[in-house]
Amino acid sequence: MKRIAILGSTGSIGTQTLDIVQHASEKFQIEALSGGYNSQLLIEQVKKFHPKVVSVATKELAEEVSKNVSSSTKVLYGEEGLMEVAASTDADLVVTALVGSQGLKPTMAAIEAGKHIGLANKETLVSAGHIVKDAIRRKGVSLLPIDSEHSAIFQCLNGENRSQIAKITLTASGGSFRDRSREELEGVTVEQALQHPNWSMGAKITIDSATMVNKGLEVIEAHWLFDLSYDQIDVLIHPESVIHSFVEFVDNSVIAQLGNPDMRVPIQYALTYPDRYPTPTNRLDLAAIGKLHFREMDYNRYPCLRMAFESGKQGGTTPTVYNAANEIAVARFLKGEITFLQIEQIIELVLQKHESHSTPHLDVIHEQDIWARAFASSIVF
Numbered sequence: 001m002k003r004i005a006i007l008g009s010t011g012s013i014g015t016q017t018l019d020i021v022q023h024a025s026e027k028f029q030i031e032a033l034s035g036g037y038n039s040q041l042l043i044e045q046v047k048k049f050h051p052k053v054v055s056v057a058t059k060e061l062a063e064e065v066s067k068n069v070s071s072s073t074k075v076l077y078g079e080e081g082l083m084e085v086a087a088s089t090d091a092d093l094v095v096t097a098l099v100g101s102q103g104l105k106p107t108m109a110a111i112e113a114g115k116h117i118g119l120a121n122k123e124t125l126v127s128a129g130h131i132v133k134d135a136i137r138r139k140g141v142s143l144l145p146i147d148s149e150h151s152a153i154f155q156c157l158n159g160e161n162r163s164q165i166a167k168i169t170l171t172a173s174g175g176s177f178r179d180r181s182r183e184e185l186e187g188v189t190v191e192q193a194l195q196h197p198n199w200s201m202g203a204k205i206t207i208d209s210a211t212m213v214n215k216g217l218e219v220i221e222a223h224w225l226f227d228l229s230y231d232q233i234d235v236l237i238h239p240e241s242v243i244h245s246f247v248e249f250v251d252n253s254v255i256a257q258l259g260n261p262d263m264r265v266p267i268q269y270a271l272t273y274p275d276r277y278p279t280p281t282n283r284l285d286l287a288a289i290g291k292l293h294f295r296e297m298d299y300n301r302y303p304c305l306r307m308a309f310e311s312g313k314q315g316g317t318t319p320t321v322y323n324a325a326n327e328i329a330v331a332r333f334l335k336g337e338i339t340f341l342q343i344e345q346i347i348e349l350v351l352q353k354h355e356s357h358s359t360p361h362l363d364v365i366h367e368q369d370i371w372a373r374a375f376a377s378s379i380v381f
Contacts, residue, residue, distance in 0.1 A: 002271065003031045003090055005115075007082065007106055008097035009045055010038035012202045013120040013146065013263065017095050018045060020268045023280045028271065031091040034082050034098075037061065043068045053089055055081030082106050087113035093271065095146070096121040099204050100327050101320075101369055104128055108362075111135045118270040120146035122221045127320040128365050129224035143225070144270040149218050150225055151266030152244035152257035157226070158274075160255075166248045168228065170218055171238040173198045173261075174295070175210035178239065182301060188340045190333065198241040198261045207330045211343055216308020220319050223312055230313050235305065237295040242284065260284050304344050307351060316356040317368040324372035325350035338381065346376050 008014045021028045030049040035042030039061045046069045055076040062077035086106035094110040095118040103121030136143050149170045196206045208214035246256035262281045299306040311322040329346040332338045
C-alpha cells in the first residue's frame with residue numbers, strides 16, 4: 001500500500017487525487033492533507049480518509065477543524081503545518097497541488113525528507129528548477145509529472161533514449177477565448193474567462209489557460225523535467241485536448257499520448273507508476289470524436305507565451321519574476337481591478353524593469369519574487 005500526502009487537497013487536483021484514492025482504496029493510504037482556507041471540505045475529507053495530520057491556513061480554521069474531526073487527526077495551520085504535511089509524515093509520495101509559488105518551499109522540504117514527488121505545482125520548477133533538480137538527484141527520489149502534457153511526454157519517453165529526441169510538442173486547448181481575435185478580447189469579463197471549453201480547473205489556472213501563461217509555465221517546466229533546450233520545445237493549439245502532447249525523434253518517428261481530457265488519468269499514473277490500473281474515467285472513442293484539429297501557435301495573439309520562452313531562455317530569476325508578476329496580475333483581474341489584456345501588460349512591464357540574477361540561491365529567488373509582486377501590484381493604468 002502506497003502512503004500519500006497531498007498539498008492542496010481541497011483544490012481541483014487535490015479532490016481528483018482523492019477520487020482516485022477512493023476508487024482504489026486497497027492500494028493507497030492518505031497520511032496527510034493540507035486544505036488552505038476550505039475548512040468545510042477538508043473536514044469532509046478527514047472524515048472519509050482519516051489522515052494522521054492535516055493543515056489549514058489559519059489558527060481560527062484549525063480550531064474549527066479540530067472541533068469537527070477525530071482527536072486521532074493532528075490539526076495544524078500556517079507554514080509550519082504545511083511543512084509538516086510535506087515532510088514529517090510516513091508518506092512515500094507527496095502530491096504537490098498548491099497553486100502558485102507557495103508550493104516551492106514545502107516541495108523542497110518533501111524532497112529533502114526523501115519523499116517522492118507527484119508534481120502538479122509547475123511554479124516550483126519555473127521558479128527554482130536548477131535547485132529542485134539538484135535536490136532530486138542528491139536525494140535519489142522520483143519527480144513524477146501530474147500535468148497532463150508533462151505526463152504525456154513522460155509516458156511517450158518510457159523505454160526511449162532521451163538523447164534521440166528531436167523535439168517535443170506541448171498541445172494547448174487555446175483556452176476560453178481561442179476563437180476570438182485580439183480585438184475581440186477588449187472588455188471580456190471574468191465570468192467569460194472562467195468558461196474553459198475542455199477542462200474543469202481552478203480559477204487561476206483557467207485564466208492562465210486563456211492568456212496562454214499556463215502553457216508558458218509548462219514550457220519552462222518541460223525544459224527542467226526532460227533536460228531539453230527551449231529550441232526543442234514547441235506548442236500547438238489542439239482544441240479537442242485529445243492528444244495531450246507528443247515526442248518527435250531524430251528518425252522523424254512521432255509518439256503521442258491520447259485520452260479524454262480528464263486529469264484523473266495523469267494523476268493516477270503518477271500515483272501508480274510504473275504500474276497501470278483501471279480508472280474511474282471514460283474510454284476514448286475516436287470514432288465518436290470523428291476529427292481532430294490543430295492550429296499553429298500565433299505568438300502575436302498570445303504574447304504571454306512568447307514572454308515565457310524569452311524568460312526561460314534568459315534563465316536566472318527571470319522565470320521567477322514572470323510567474324510572480326502573472327500571479328498578481330491574475331489576482332487583480334479576478335478582483336476586477338484590471339482588464340484581461342492588462343494581465344499581459346503587467347507581466348511585460350515587470351520583466352522590462354527586472355535585472356536578472358543568474359543561478360540564484362533560494363533567498364535571492366524569494367527576494368525577486370517579493371519585488372516582482374510589489375511592482376506588479378503598484379502598476380496603475
